[in-house]
Amino acid sequence: MNPELGVCYYPEHWPQEMWAEDATRMVEAGLHWVRIGEFGWSRMEPEPGRLTLDWLDRAIETLGAAGLKVVLGTPTATPPRWMLDRHPDMLAVNENGQPRKFGSRRHYCFSHPGYIDECVRIARIMGERYGRNPHVAAWQIDNEYGCHDTTVSYSEPARQAFRRWLAERYGSVEALNAAWGNVFWSMEYGDFDQIDLPNLTVTEPNPAHVLAFRRFSSDQVMAFNRAQVQVLRPLTDAPLLHNYMGRILDFDHFEVGADLDIATWDSYPIGFLSDRLEADAAHKAAFLQQGDPDMQAFHHDLYRAVGRGRWWVMEQQPGPVNWAPYNPAPLPGMVRLWSLEAVAHGAEVVSYFRWRQAPFAQEQMHAGLLTPNNHPAPGLDEAQQTAEDLAALGPVEPVQARVAILFDYPSDWAWATQPQGAGFNYFRLVFSAYRALRRAGLSIDVLPASGLSSADYDLILAPGLATLDDALADRLQTAAKLTVLGPRSGAITADFQIPAEGRPGLQALDCDVALVESLPPEITRPVQGGGAAQHWVERLTGNAPDLLTFEDGTPALKGSDQLWYLAGFPDEDLWDRIIKMAAQKVGLPLHPMPPGLRRRETATHDFLINYNATPVDWNGHSIAACGVAILKRNPPGQE
């Protein structure tokens, strides 16, 4: 596979006279792909039914003629203002019951049938017009589902749809009452129409109620996306894709991704470090202008799984952005580093956002490859350098990793619903495990819980996996030489009850959880020999051997030959110990990395990626500050 570069472009923002020159400059910069159209509805259809697509015809023609492949977006993330006159109740409603008004983007509720019809209509119009256009090489549906907390809506259409969804799932209201334990606090319903959305209750609502609503909300995203997929499929042979965001967990990306051909995501390393990552001040300062060394890799691996192997970066940060609390510039080299790192993880395309910085509106402070005044911005040089690097590199072929982490969206919803301790967060837990594997120099696959059947790994980690049915528990024992569960794995049923028979999978182990504690951040529970649990501790009972013990004598890790169970949320030292113990057990070689240096294997190359602002030497290789060393691997058998 020869990775390629691309860029996001808004012809509607610029005089038509500039388009041809823009296209030429893109090609000269080594770009192959250009995404357009995804916010252009008001120019495609300025009044209801009055279509003005000639500009888009010309834009596609101009770009295509220059040799670029077009990703065409359906514009459904930005319905024009007239849409609200037709569907006044189409807006999402926030948790406080306030409609989320027109004036920015994503101003729609996924449960509004009238708006879904409008989306199908515009997608059909576009599909009929461009589905066989030779320049249109891929289709993006909508834009960044879930961004700005838009998955969950407390609107009246959502309430109606939720009741229908519940009726379908539970069959009878008696079954629902039993499944949710509504006898508690006399919360029993006599009819599905008595069930409200779980906001603005006096104290917290039934977690089963909330989790059902979260499942429903995710399903509404899937259905919304599927409606456009179904209209486009017969009209085009080009792949369909969506651009996901970073650490947006409110809908199940695996389920949406199952309807699409390629997963893409929007990678803003510096924005994410500032905006959505738990880290101490020293870490945030050290990587202020580079981004966290594991955050991008995690999402690359996650979306590779969502895309069933096919994935892109659709929007790559090219300079300072506008939306994080603080927006410093990338250090020189970082735009290239991020691009090559994506390639190391298997990206087919890395596409920069955006071609030219807009001089107006919300994102006017978001850098592009060009300045608003059409001068080259620092990112352009690095993109061009990356293009040259890729040309020199040749094909990069993927390889299955030997270790895997399970990632499960409903587990995030469950633990967000009832964290039990303010410090417990599913993503944070999984990411702490991922980081530990990366510190050990390992390449990792991320897997959905449903994707285990055919896998063949040395080691699988499944921390915090909320619900573990017996079938999955069985598969976990065969999918790898060793599986590590816990903490909080298998702790609830799909309807948010404590399993009546104890935690699935642990019976085989002769191990159970007698007690659970959550801890404030400044308190930890040290483990004999080093490391500690933080945030969360379980008291394990049973005859399975103790592999690690807390200083108070209670077990920290219990296990059999194939299955271990971990009794707390490990700090860095404890994760490192556990990874080391597990690797020794399964015969997996580790490659301990210096801080900020990361390693990624492909079938053809080893990538050494230095997120530090200073050079690093490792195993005889010298990697420049913000640099990447790419080592050609020996063919299999010769290593």
Next chain:
Amino acid sequence: MNPELGVCYYPEHWPQEMWAEDATRMVEAGLHWVRIGEFGWSRMEPEPGRLTLDWLDRAIETLGAAGLKVVLGTPTATPPRWMLDRHPDMLAVNENGQPRKFGSRRHYCFSHPGYIDECVRIARIMGERYGRNPHVAAWQIDNEYGCHDTTVSYSEPARQAFRRWLAERYGSVEALNAAWGNVFWSMEYGDFDQIDLPNLTVTEPNPAHVLAFRRFSSDQVMAFNRAQVQVLRPLTDAPLLHNYMGRILDFDHFEVGADLDIATWDSYPIGFLSDRLEADAAHKAAFLQQGDPDMQAFHHDLYRAVGRGRWWVMEQQPGPVNWAPYNPAPLPGMVRLWSLEAVAHGAEVVSYFRWRQAPFAQEQMHAGLLTPNNHPAPGLDEAQQTAEDLAALGPVEPVQARVAILFDYPSDWAWATQPQGAGFNYFRLVFSAYRALRRAGLSIDVLPASGLSSADYDLILAPGLATLDDALADRLQTAAKLTVLGPRSGAITADFQIPAEGRPGLQALDCDVALVESLPPEITRPVQGGGAAQHWVERLTGNAPDLLTFEDGTPALKGSDQLWYLAGFPDEDLWDRIIKMAAQKVGLPLHPMPPGLRRRETATHDFLINYNATPVDWNGHSIAACGVAILKRNPPGQE
């Protein structure tokens, strides 16, 4: 009095087949009481008027037959869902004007007449059916009034009721305008119907308006409770009680308690430490798994006063709970310690919450004496041990303390309405005084302002007592050898005005307050000789002798033979000095305690209670970590 143990139980959560065995196990564990019913309305009356009480008949019979005394709860804290169809406007409304929806508990407004009628109706049905049942030995009305901020409601029924309440209190709107000083900012009303609830004003509303609304809101709780008392009284001879909560101050418990026979409260020491106590990080870490050493004792003493001597712990924390920000497990011994400490303060019954952990709904992570899977949880052993301790101990008889603290709910409302400094909080001030007395090894009575007439104490403290009329000021001078007022005592009238003639009680002292200051937390005003005032300082004038002086030369404490006035919010050192000076003056022996060790006297025993995780030696006694030493007192005259 022979203290007994009990437990809270929800037969409706479990198959009927389990009830008899549960009852047997309760008795075997040494429990005498079992509380049931208080959340069971949807099972008592699944549809309006369709009563299904047979299960409750059987549950009472089963428990009673095993030898248990039943506390039967009226289920009015959890109206079923159908109630909202009958009374759509019965929900409370929060300060933002949003109805607080169905889906958890306490979803009603105290001012809704229709809902009060429904409560009277169900209470009458239960009273008629079980009022003479030999197993029903006490009645609990509703559950945890005021929990989840439910005392105050901004609903339309509350608005109507508030206007009627005002008309009754003030007679004419002219009188109200004068009492509130509404000439200020042209806030004068022409009619009671023009008066709104004091939320969502442009800047803060008139504090007299807010305080009146807080008094009204408290009165509505009293009236709500009284409606059920009045229907149950003729139907039963069993005592009526309610289970209050910790540090819920929004209604006047003394007034509600006056209609009941016994005060009970729900004691969650670890939850309270995490959730609702100002303390530094070191203190919170030291007592993370034990709870604050004075918080339970304070409430024991408070509710002993609310119950006019008769009080219980209705819900005793038996393990980790689910609702605090962090929920660690009690250290071994703590469940027993908390139980025995309650006995030391005069509890008739200590009842654990709950028998078996529920596997579903909001409290599924709240420990019980049994696990959800019916295994013994750690609390069960300690309950059983406590039962044995109590059996061995024999009767524990109360004795009046020699020192008392005044506690006054309206003072909390007043200072919450107009703190004047962000650090000023009434509970915090009173509790700081209580802690100082405890550090001195003293046993303490808590008194309502109205309960002073017949008292005979060495020392009374009345810090922050907002309103001090002349009669009370007089009583304070005769109720004890020495009374210590201030800071901020007698500072406002009942209608939130500065008293026209200066602070009542201080005239006799020849002392007045010329100026008041509030201070940020990092600034203190040191006192000559040690200690300092924090948060709040008053500048005293007048000829009363200066007993302590700030370093700037202004008086910190002024006093006569019987009355002292304190000019600031003391830090620990200053409280200790004042207690020592006062004790010397009145001839009261002190027993300075090591950190975390506390002492409580009864007529028959002295209890030494060690909240520390390590053993403590004191006065020749060695008290184990989390342990209690109970010393038999010599009969009076032989000490």
Next chain:
Amino acid sequence: MNPELGVCYYPEHWPQEMWAEDATRMVEAGLHWVRIGEFGWSRMEPEPGRLTLDWLDRAIETLGAAGLKVVLGTPTATPPRWMLDRHPDMLAVNENGQPRKFGSRRHYCFSHPGYIDECVRIARIMGERYGRNPHVAAWQIDNEYGCHDTTVSYSEPARQAFRRWLAERYGSVEALNAAWGNVFWSMEYGDFDQIDLPNLTVTEPNPAHVLAFRRFSSDQVMAFNRAQVQVLRPLTDAPLLHNYMGRILDFDHFEVGADLDIATWDSYPIGFLSDRLEADAAHKAAFLQQGDPDMQAFHHDLYRAVGRGRWWVMEQQPGPVNWAPYNPAPLPGMVRLWSLEAVAHGAEVVSYFRWRQAPFAQEQMHAGLLTPNNHPAPGLDEAQQTAEDLAALGPVEPVQARVAILFDYPSDWAWATQPQGAGFNYFRLVFSAYRALRRAGLSIDVLPASGLSSADYDLILAPGLATLDDALADRLQTAAKLTVLGPRSGAITADFQIPAEGRPGLQALDCDVALVESLPPEITRPVQGGGAAQHWVERLTGNAPDLLTFEDGTPALKGSDQLWYLAGFPDEDLWDRIIKMAAQKVGLPLHPMPPGLRRRETATHDFLINYNATPVDWNGHSIAACGVAILKRNPPGQE
């Protein structure tokens, strides 16, 4: 000019029998002015149309007869309760869509035409009755516009008025779409009536939309004020004024001030330090009871500009206030210091708030010159001392400063709309420059952007001036020997777009901004030789000489002979360097001041003002703690 003192008085709060004695005591204290009436509407007109002004007649007569000059306020900041029955939709609406209810003050929306008519009506009634009254020597219109965030309202009348305002400004909706860049995210409108207020959008609204709404909101204040000006002008010859607040920037005071004769403001140094100033804990502790040493001076200089030379302090803090998070007392001497400092900056009148502390309602804890019980409070003595000082001082004549700072309200709106970094705040930036000039011992003029034409300064600073058209850029180069722009000067057009041709004014300099970064507070960018930029850094390009360089080699300051451009938000050290460099260049002598000591020149005197709690020696002068040294200047030519 002989500065005079005054006081704010509420005759309606006190029995008429006290008025004459109050007036006598005011005169004895050395006061010449008394402000009354501004909150008295409910007493002037207790029911719609029923006027009861006889008490006001008597009050004016009583005060005037004692020799006091009366400032008479229109009571439009506190409409009586009956006003809401006539105009139920007159309330402002907050960003969450909630009406801001009656019960305090300023409960009106500036866009409500019905309420404006009522204000004109009452102003006419008062003007006709008192416009020629010989005791009424000035008129105050309304009270503290914008206080309590009341400038911006999201009401329906505001929405209607905003649409009309937009139609007038832009002419066509196509022009508006183009000016705002609404093609972005398909935000284009088809009609002015489709445009909503920019609240409750899904993510941030178009900054052009917000800035337009902020301009509109400011214009509504101007129009509201003008309506009363227009009715009063023909009815009186007395000057019209308004009392502005500290650090309230939501409307353009220069524009409101242009319709008035005198600017006055309400100076609460200790409240402001606690409530609305960024400073570290050490600074806040050092000046806890004095206020920030530059905050009052800045506002004095600002309002001198707003009043085009004529300005007063209308409300001077006389003791502890009630409204800040913490409210300590002023140190002895501070009330006098604040008063004399105002005189040093050119105040015609310093008026204390209030005569006697009210014993009721919201401000009952706000000190006056008298206690509620009519005893002298500490402020009275200091006021009297100040009166004697002023009598001894004789005339104080103003002089133009040699340095000036531009202050521009729309720049604050722009950067609050799109700060780009959480630490970027316009006031904070300008105030940091002001402080640096004060540390250098300079006297400063504050200028509006429109007030440059006739100026003749050595040095002008214009940091953060958002919009810089070519004409202004030209004027800046001639108005001073040296002008320092940046950071973020000229960065956007009036419609919030990045200027198409680069930053105006910088072209001449051969300098442009290639990149912008915002930084978290703990990260700075050091400058070679000392000092650093914080919060905000720009990457400058172009051939203008580098005057200062960051440690990474990029320019920190570029400049020509007459114009410098600064590439970051300077910390204190960097500002000090820049001021020193600039002063050397233009030949301006500096007078470096010790911490807490400040200097202000007039034509007749030099004032040395010591905000420290300890004495300071400087240049042979010894200034007492909280003291003021006033040095007579030599007549011009003899210095």
